[in-house]
Amino acid sequence: MVFARWFWTVKATGWRCIRSDFYMSFSVPAQLEAELNELVTHYPQKRSASLMFLHAIQEHFGYVSKEAIEWIAGKLELQPINVYELVTFYPMFRQEPAGKFQIKVCRTLSCALGGSHKLHKHFCEKLGLDSHAHGVQTTKDGKYSVEFVECLASCGTAPVMMCNEDFYEGVSNAKADEILGRCK
Amino acid sequence: MPEEFRLILKYADQPGYTPDMECYLRHGGYEALKKALAIQPKTLPDGKTMSGPEQIREDVKVSGLRGRGGAGFSCGLKWSFVDRKSGKPIYLICNADESEPGTFKDRQILHKDPHQMIEGMIISCFANDVKLAYIYIRGEFPEGARILNRALKEAREKNFLGKNILGSGYDLEIHVHRGAGAYICGEETGLIESLEGKRAYPRIKPPYFPAILGLYMCPTIVNNVETLCHVKHVVMMGGAEYAKIGTPNNTGTRIVSVSGQVKKPGYYEVEVGKATMGQLINDFAGGLFEGRKLKAVIPGGSSAKVFKAGEKFKLKKKGPDGKDIEHEVDMLDLPYDFDSLMAAGSMSGSGAIIVMDDSTDIVEALANLSEFYAHESCGQCTPCREGSLWMSKTLHRMTHGQGRKQDADYLLKIADNIPGGRTICAFGEACSWPVQSFVGKFKDEFIAKGEADEAKGEADEAKRAAASSGAGPTAELKIAASPNH
Numbered sequence: 001m002v003f004a005r006w007f008w009t010v011k012a013t014g015w016r017c018i019r020s021d022f023y024m025s026f027s028v029p030a031q032l033e034a035e036l037n038e039l040v041t042h043y044p045q046k047r048s049a050s051l052m053f054l055h056a057i058q059e060h061f062g063y064v065s066k067e068a069i070e071w072i073a074g075k076l077e078l079q080p081i082n083v084y085e086l087v088t089f090y091p092m093f094r095q096e097p098a099g100k101f102q103i104k105v106c107r108t109l110s111c112a113l114g115g116s117h118k119l120h121k122h123f124c125e126k127l128g129l130d131s132h133a134h135g136v137q138t139t140k141d142g143k144y145s146v147e148f149v150e151c152l153a154s155c156g157t158a159p160v161m162m163c164n165e166d167f168y169e170g171v172s173n174a175k176a177d178e179i180l181g182r183c184k
Numbered sequence: 185m186p187e188e189f190r191l192i193l194k195y196a197d198q199p200g201y202t203p204d205m206e207c208y209l210r211h212g213g214y215e216a217l218k219k220a221l222a223i224q225p226k227t228l229p230d231g232k233t234m235s236g237p238e239q240i241r242e243d244v245k246v247s248g249l250r251g252r253g254g255a256g257f258s259c260g261l262k263w264s265f266v267d268r269k270s271g272k273p274i275y276l277i278c279n280a281d282e283s284e285p286g287t288f289k290d291r292q293i294l295h296k297d298p299h300q301m302i303e304g305m306i307i308s309c310f311a312n313d314v315k316l317a318y319i320y321i322r323g324e325f326p327e328g329a330r331i332l333n334r335a336l337k338e339a340r341e342k343n344f345l346g347k348n349i350l351g352s353g354y355d356l357e358i359h360v361h362r363g364a365g366a367y368i369c370g371e372e373t374g375l376i377e378s379l380e381g382k383r384a385y386p387r388i389k390p391p392y393f394p395a396i397l398g399l400y401m402c403p404t405i406v407n408n409v410e411t412l413c414h415v416k417h418v419v420m421m422g423g424a425e426y427a428k429i430g431t432p433n434n435t436g437t438r439i440v441s442v443s444g445q446v447k448k449p450g451y452y453e454v455e456v457g458k459a460t461m462g463q464l465i466n467d468f469a470g471g472l473f474e475g476r477k478l479k480a481v482i483p484g485g486s487s488a489k490v491f492k493a494g495e496k497f498k499l500k501k502k503g504p505d506g507k508d509i510e511h512e513v514d515m516l517d518l519p520y521d522f523d524s525l526m527a528a529g530s531m532s533g534s535g536a537i538i539v540m541d542d543s544t545d546i547v548e549a550l551a552n553l554s555e556f557y558a559h560e561s562c563g564q565c566t567p568c569r570e571g572s573l574w575m576s577k578t579l580h581r582m583t584h585g586q587g588r589k590q591d592a593d594y595l596l597k598i599a600d601n602i603p604g605g606r607t608i609c610a611f612g613e614a615c616s617w618p619v620q621s622f623v624g625k626f627k628d629e630f631i632a633k634g635e636a637d638e639a640k641g642e643a644d645e646a647k648r649a650a651a652s653s654g655a656g657p658t659a660e661l662k663i664a665a666s667p668n669h
Contacts, residue, residue, distance in 0.1 A: 051363070092323045150560065153291050158449070173653075
């Protein structure tokens with residue numbers, strides 16, 4: 001809703017003055033911006049870089065804020081909605097911060113046959129989260145978030161999971177505790 | 185029992201084999217590329233000349249190589265559809281969005297032997313006069329993307345990529361593009377939209393055949409990781425020689441991913457059609473756990489229609505006199521190739537076998553898959569968006585103690601109304617095939633579950649009524665006649 005309201009404001013009050021406001025409140029470090037500028041050169045059309053931009057922005061800021069959406073749109077000469085519709089379509093992008101350590105347990109058939117529901121429950125119980133709740137759940141201290149994700153393409157070593165960018169196979173409860181222990 | 189035949193994964197699992205350039209070169213890497221670039225134009229008997237790239241394309245056709253991504257379409261034929269007269273640039277995209285549940289073969293190649301894929305890709309680009317190519321890798325492979333970027337950098341340094349590759353005058357650049365967790369990006373036109381920076385909404389064919397109107401409305405080839413690796417071997421050994429591996433019309437090797445309830449789940453590279461389903465499950469993957477019986481097998485990734493244990497099929501086979509003889513084959517004796525599984529009403533898809541034993545609740549298994557499809561439908565076409573969700577909701581209800589005996593027919597009714605040209609892409613088929621086959625083949629279990637839940641519901645109702653007797657009329661809140669949802 002906030003986004004929609006903001007979008008209408010943009011439409012009503014003219015584009016450029018508002019955009020400069022956002023540039024002030026949201027800034028991208030020079031090095032990251034240089035990397036992003038390089039990414040644009042990979043494509044004959046700037047718009048193609050939007051997914052890679054979103055990845056880079058989310059990696060740096062932890063999530064994709066509406067200011068970030070605006071910034072990307074400005075950079076790639078798009079309307080903010082063109083970027084916003086990607087954030088809402090692709091499951092990996094989020095509009096609010098997740099835990100410092102994001103635990104993603106594979107939910108799909110082979111992992112389910114291999115005990116992924118037990119594993120998910122184990123994490124939830126260990127971290128005081130509700131294993132039946134839908135979607136991403138984050139602990140109150142913001143340290144961990146736990147979620148089920150769809151097939152991570154390693155069905156032969158079920159159950160599998162990711163903790164941030166690290167991938168783990170054949171995760172028993174003991175191994176899960178070990179992984180949590182390493183999250184510091 | 186047939187042995188593993190490691191062509192693509194020949195070195196990948198050897199101790200000490202690393203994904204860097206030096207190691208790849210020590211194992212004969214980029215020799216196929218050198219060979220491809222050095223092919224001289226050939227004069228045909230009719231006086232026409234055939235350029236090097238044309239000869240490679242012809243060789244791929246001769247090899248009989250079929251796509252390893254899912255559809256099993258002839259790679260040579262796919263390349264021959266490319267519009268080469270439009271004057272527009274031709275693009276090639278490597279589909280590394282491996283996301284079909286059950287499949288984990290491309291992960292091995294990308295992480296352990298990236299240069300093999302890149303070499304195959306460069307040769308394919310050269311053969312199709314591609315100057316700019318992309319590797320679309322799924323977002324969940326951050327490590328894979330890093331490995332690929334490193335490998336591409338090494339290839340640029342050695343001039344296997346970039347301007348004037350190895351002095352041949354041919355220029356090519358390859359970039360890595362990361363997806364972001366959407367299964368539909370594995371569908372080639374969805375992938376193209378995603379690469380253009382849009383939602384991965386598949387495009388309708390016609391007119392948007394990638395070979396004519398693909399990336400940026402230019403002719404585009406989309407090939408799977410494993411397929412591109414095979415191109416390298418086709419060039420190295422020659423199409424005719426390659427075609428001797430495997431069985432007629434099902435040439436080469438295939439990496440089969442076996443998962444689920446078997447003792448040794450894993451990936452096994454075999455000659456296509458030389459091993460049966462039973463051998464893959466019982467010999468390669470070590471068979472079922474002690475005391476368990478086979479219940480069902482999904483033969484080609486979650487979208488493929490399930491086989492029930494003991495199911496028999498009538499297949500046609502050429503007899504000694506050249507005539508077709510019909511013979512009955514048990515599900516486990518089906519040769520694991522493209523054509524046999526298709527003839528048995530399913531498909532080898534992405535080469536992923538998921539095994540379920542008698543400890544599996546078949547309704548739970550289907551509920552799991554349906555939830556996947558409901559989550560992954562892109563939402564463009566109503567039958568698929570709504571149907572996948574309805575099926576998932578019905579199955580969720582069934583697995584949470586609220587089944588009805590009519591649910592089996594209800595599920596079939598929904599599933600039958602999604603595919604068959606009602607949707608833009610094949611996702612409509614992919615989400616309804618599991619439901620059609622699971623419910624069709626295990627209907628008694630679905631009905632029994634519904635009946636048990638109904639009986640339990642009625643008993644609870646009676647208990648409630650008895651407990652409140654004498655305290656006035658009981659509220660009739662349950663809507664009695666509503667069998668359809």
